[in-house]
Amino acid sequence: MSTIGTVNGGISFWYAQDGAPAPREPLPGDATADVCIVGGGYTGLWTAYYLKKAVPFLNITVLEAAFCGYGASGRNGGWLYNGIAGRDRYAKQHGHEAAVRLQHAMNDTVTEVVDVCAAEGIDAGIHRGGVLEVATSPAQLARLKDFHAVEIAFGEKDRELYGARETARRIRVTGAAGSSWTPHGARLHPVKLVKGLAAAVEALGVTIHESTPVTEIRPKHAVTPYGTVRAPYVLRCTEGFTASLAGQRRTWLPMNSSMIATEPLTDAQWESIGWDGLETLGDMAHAYMYAQRTADGRIALGGRGVPYRYGSKTDNDGRTQPRTVEALREILIRFFPQLAGVGIAHAWSGVLGVPRDWCATVTLDRSTGLGWAGGYVGSGVATANLAARTLRDLVQQDSGQAGPTELTTLPWVDHRVRKWEPEPLRWLGVQTMYAAFRGADRRESTARTAETDRIAILANRLSGR
Numbered sequence: 001m002s003t004i005g006t007v008n009g010g011i012s013f014w015y016a017q018d019g020a021p022a023p024r025e026p027l028p029g030d031a032t033a034d035v036c037i038v039g040g041g042y043t044g045l046w047t048a049y050y051l052k053k054a055v056p057f058l059n060i061t062v063l064e065a066a067f068c069g070y071g072a073s074g075r076n077g078g079w080l081y082n083g084i085a086g087r088d089r090y091a092k093q094h095g096h097e098a099a100v101r102l103q104h105a106m107n108d109t110v111t112e113v114v115d116v117c118a119a120e121g122i123d124a125g126i127h128r129g130g131v132l133e134v135a136t137s138p139a140q141l142a143r144l145k146d147f148h149a150v151e152i153a154f155g156e157k158d159r160e161l162y163g164a165r166e167t168a169r170r171i172r173v174t175g176a177a178g179s180s181w182t183p184h185g186a187r188l189h190p191v192k193l194v195k196g197l198a199a200a201v202e203a204l205g206v207t208i209h210e211s212t213p214v215t216e217i218r219p220k221h222a223v224t225p226y227g228t229v230r231a232p233y234v235l236r237c238t239e240g241f242t243a244s245l246a247g248q249r250r251t252w253l254p255m256n257s258s259m260i261a262t263e264p265l266t267d268a269q270w271e272s273i274g275w276d277g278l279e280t281l282g283d284m285a286h287a288y289m290y291a292q293r294t295a296d297g298r299i300a301l302g303g304r305g306v307p308y309r310y311g312s313k314t315d316n317d318g319r320t321q322p323r324t325v326e327a328l329r330e331i332l333i334r335f336f337p338q339l340a341g342v343g344i345a346h347a348w349s350g351v352l353g354v355p356r357d358w359c360a361t362v363t364l365d366r367s368t369g370l371g372w373a374g375g376y377v378g379s380g381v382a383t384a385n386l387a388a389r390t391l392r393d394l395v396q397q398d399s400g401q402a403g404p405t406e407l408t409t410l411p412w413v414d415h416r417v418r419k420w421e422p423e424p425l426r427w428l429g430v431q432t433m434y435a436a437f438r439g440a441d442r443r444e445s446t447a448r449t450a451e452t453d454r455i456a457i458l459a460n461r462l463s464g465r
């Protein structure tokens, strides 16, 4: 195995494979719109899609700093799944039933994305094989069983728990003692989805301006170096990049996530691994991994790497520290030792938005017309779609075109939380937390006890996760 010849950065492997998109014109000067959407990732594009579908005469403008899919939407692991950050906290705040409704909405969202892609002719390489989460130590197995029981309590009656032998029938991960599988998940090609979505939105008549960074959002205004878009509704869909906007530096912490993609594996290698169901694959480590079997027979695998850059900085077009590439490669080999000689074709990184209480939210401030959605904490591929349909309903409700809907009454709507601490506390806190997680994972991997490492429990409590 070697990382010599590994492409590093270049946004992501998905772009290297599918090609860079043709650029769209920047904003030519001052303009007006009914709705101005800032950010051309899944959240912004799905919001434009659903609003335009609901009210075809709406004049909608999307302003994108780089190009549609430049952010996490063009870099992610392609897990379209039903996880939503903050559900358990929302259950505590709004009651169990409200959180069950949220979970059901997420389950339906996976189907919604699959259905809309089919209806719009977006070939995003979707395979609906569900999500398989494996445990590779006694402590992980104990957490897996707890996790499985909790998910069932939130209404996932169709989830299945497997022992070591049943797990190996699906996928042969070294040391896997058990796994939990849900049908509410699919593997997809992130860039094919975001490119297809941008094209679908444009075909509906939405205006997209690229290479147009918004420097400030204020009520009814999105300010850019080329002019200002005035609109009754301005929706901020910038997720992990939110800190770069005036006044938002400590709103959502830009957490880093990094990935590698192998060269295509041989038939014999696939034979030794199994994974014929093409489930997305994760584990129960504190600094967890996530992976997919790609449509062209590679493994794309991600994890935390260097978690956070001082001062809420984002990465340089996905460039990734060599030690992170090495750490991900080690996970790959630990899971599948027979891949020790396989080359790593590509490594890249991206940022995701983390609110101080780790709870995703979608909000429309009725007094200002400012809206936002995000803070998905790494579970945004499906959640962005639910957020977008909710923003549509909130805008329609606010403009008197409709009343409250099932979506506008979900517990994550209009959730507010305090900001992150100033530096250097922010940086120190995140570094300490992930150092604690990595240490806990190391100790748990050799321990015989099923107890979760105490340092990890403490780190979770202190971080507010």
Ligand SMILES: Cc1cc2nc3c(=O)[nH]c(=O)nc-3n(C[C@H](O)[C@H](O)[C@H](O)COP(=O)(O)OP(=O)(O)OC[C@H]3O[C@@H](n4cnc5c(N)ncnc54)[C@H](O)[C@@H]3O)c2cc1C
Residues within 6 Å of the ligand: 038, 039, 040, 041, 042, 043, 044, 063, 064, 065, 066, 067, 068, 069, 070, 071, 072, 073, 074, 075, 076, 077, 078, 079, 080, 081, 212, 213, 214, 215, 237, 238, 239, 240, 241, 242, 244, 245, 256, 257, 258, 259, 290, 302, 349, 350, 351, 352, 373, 374, 376, 377, 378, 379, 380, 381, 382, 383, 384
């Ligand atoms: C490496 C990685 C792996 C991931 N894997 C998964 C996964 O497998 N499953 C899952 O559910 N989630 C995953 N996520 C998270 C998921 O990709 C994101 O939650 C989701 O894509 C967020 O979409 P978004 O549109 O809100 O944000 P983004 O896709 O980040 O889009 C924000 C857009 O706003 C633009 N922008 C930023 N600032 C400005 C500005 N000032 N003016 C104008 N435009 C601006 C950016 O250029 C960007 O295009 C992953 C994230 C990363 C980084």
